[in-house]
Amino acid sequence: MTTVQKIKEIEDEMAKTQKNKATSYHLGQLKAKLAKLRRELINPTGGSGGGGGGLGFDVARTGIASVGFVGFPSVGKSTLMSKLTGTHSEVSEIDFTTLTTVPGTVKVHGAPIQILDLPGIIEGANDGRGRGRQGSSNVCGELEPLPNRTLQSSPVKAKRYSPFTPVARTCNLIFIVLDVLKPLGDKKLIETELEGFGIRLNKRPPAILVRRKEKGGIAITNTVPLTNIDQDEIKAILSEYKINNADIAIREPGATADDLVDVIEGNRVYIPALYVLNKIDAISIEELDLLYKIPMSVPISSREWLNIDELIEKMWETLNLVRVYTKPRGLAPDYSSPVVLRRGRCTVEDFCASIHKEIAKQMKYAVVWGASAKHSRGQKVGLDHILEDEDGTNRRVPVSSSV
Numbered sequence: 543m544t545t546v547q548k549i550k551e552i553e554d555e556m557a558k559t560q561k562n563k564a565t566s567y568h569l570g571q572l573k574a575k576l577a578k579l580r581r582e583l584i585n586p587t588g589g590s591g592g593g594g595g596g597l598g599f600d601v602a603r604t605g606i607a608s609v610g611f612v613g614f615p616s617v618g619k620s621t622l623m624s625k626l627t628g629t630h631s632e633v634s635e636i637d638f639t640t641l642t643t644v645p646g647t648v649k650v651h652g653a654p655i656q657i658l659d660l661p662g663i664i665e666g667a668n669d670g671r672g673r674g675r676q677g678s679s680n681v682c683g684e685l686e687p688l689p690n691r692t693l694q695s696s697p698v699k700a701k702r703y704s705p706f707t708p709v710a711r712t713c714n715l716i717f718i719v720l721d722v723l724k725p726l727g728d729k730k731l732i733e734t735e736l737e738g739f740g741i742r743l744n745k746r747p748p749a750i751l752v753r754r755k756e757k758g759g760i761a762i763t764n765t766v767p768l769t770n771i772d773q774d775e776i777k778a779i780l781s782e783y784k785i786n787n788a789d790i791a792i793r794e795p796g797a798t799a800d801d802l803v804d805v806i807e808g809n810r811v812y813i814p815a816l817y818v819l820n821k822i823d824a825i826s827i828e829e830l831d832l833l834y835k836i837p838m839s840v841p842i843s844s845r846e847w848l849n850i851d852e853l854i855e856k857m858w859e860t861l862n863l864v865r866v867y868t869k870p871r872g873l874a875p876d877y878s879s880p881v882v883l884r885r886g887r888c889t890v891e892d893f894c895a896s897i898h899k900e901i902a903k904q905m906k907y908a909v910v911w912g913a914s915a916k917h918s919r920g921q922k923v924g925l926d927h928i929l930e931d932e933d934g935t936n937r938r939v940p941v942s943s944s945v
């Protein structure tokens with residue numbers, strides 16, 4: 543039996559098992575088994591991660607942040623990418639027009655952001671057409687066009703896997719591009735596809751600690767009520783992973799068995815996602831009103847260039863970047879090309895490192911003004927000072943250097 547067949551078998555069994563006290567141990571076991579099989583699929587040779595590996599598609603990465611366009615064929619990913627970045631990516635009404643990842647760059651508020659136009663998601667891993675999964679022959683990411691997918695096919699019968707999804711794991715933001723003229727169920731199918739690759743959308747890592755020990759058995763503590771997972775499930779999962787001695791601390795409200803599996807597997811990536819609802823030029827105002835109810839979504843028309851400003855603003859907010867303007871001594875700050883840092887990695891040291899790795903070593907202090915500084919005329923700060931968006935700092939950070 544192939545891994546894909548084994549996965550299908552477990553999924554079928556889970557679908558027909560009702561969750562109750564008597565079945566929770568069994569369900570916990572199945573969830574852990576499923577996660578292990580999926581890991582094999584991401585990374586067939588074993589080992590860690592699945593950050594792309596042999597299945598990924600190498601593309602030169604530029605800019606401080608990247609946005610990957612994920613979606614079924616012909617939803618308008620390339621139309622959007624081409625117009626947004628000015629980089630040509632073939633557009634046509636024929637499905638699977640884009641066969642490799644096409645990178646481009648768009649400058650938003652002075653920050654260069656890489657856009658990755660990914661090929662349309664493929665269906666049919668179960669019947670052997672989902673290339674890239676079974677062997678290593680697909681490492682270059684080349685694909686032949688496949689016949690049009692059937693829109694009505696049920697999610698259980700037609701599992702869709704794309705060998706390009708691993709690229710999505712490395713993005714800072716994912717645009718799930720949907721065609722508003724097609725069934726909304728496609729949203730769920732894409733989410734499931736990405737989840738299968740260890741991608742968690744619009745979610746934080748669960749606050750669950752698993753500390754393995756040499757001996758002493760299993761000790762479970764929880765600071766929140768366990769509403770979605772019970773002791774049997776926890777035990778089944780631990781046993782499936784052959785964890786016999788460990789302290790488990792659950793602090794995540796509403797933690798589930800899947801959360802626990804995620805923590806044990808450890809190779810999950812947590813990426814924000816926006817749902818880009820394309821082709822609104824082809825629907826009525828009443829239908830448009832309904833679309834606005836979908837959380838984290840932006841209705842647009844890439845062909846008619848409608849509502850793109852809102853999309854760019856949402857993209858900017860969600861990327862949560864920190865711009866730092868540098869100021870040469872005696873001159874006005876340079877507002878045109880900020881140093882762009884990512885939230886959580888935006889100390890003065892990170893700032894220095896992004897210019898030159900030697901700078902931090904020589905630096906005694908930096909002068910910073912803006913939201914993170916105490917006074918408007920500038921504050922002397924050390925390497926560990928955390929910068930805020932639109933802060934300014936002196937360009938000649940090293941006191942001694944000859945920059």
Ligand SMILES: Nc1nc2c(ncn2[C@@H]2O[C@H](COP(=O)(O)OP(=O)(O)OP(=O)(O)O)[C@@H](O)[C@H]2O)c(=O)[nH]1
Nearest residue numbers: 615616617618619620621634638639640662844845
């Ligand atoms: N009505 C309408 N059609 C659009 C819009 N955006 C794209 N299209 C059309 O949809 C078709 C597919 O567009 P592409 O940009 O090639 O779609 P894609 O998602 O890149 O497709 P693949 O590369 O095959 O996965 C083309 O005929 C486009 O002209 C839109 O906003 N409105």
Ligand SMILES: [K+]
Nearest residue numbers: 616634636639
């Ligand atoms: K297309």
Ligand SMILES: [Mg+2]
Nearest residue numbers: 619620639640
């Ligand atoms: Mg395309």
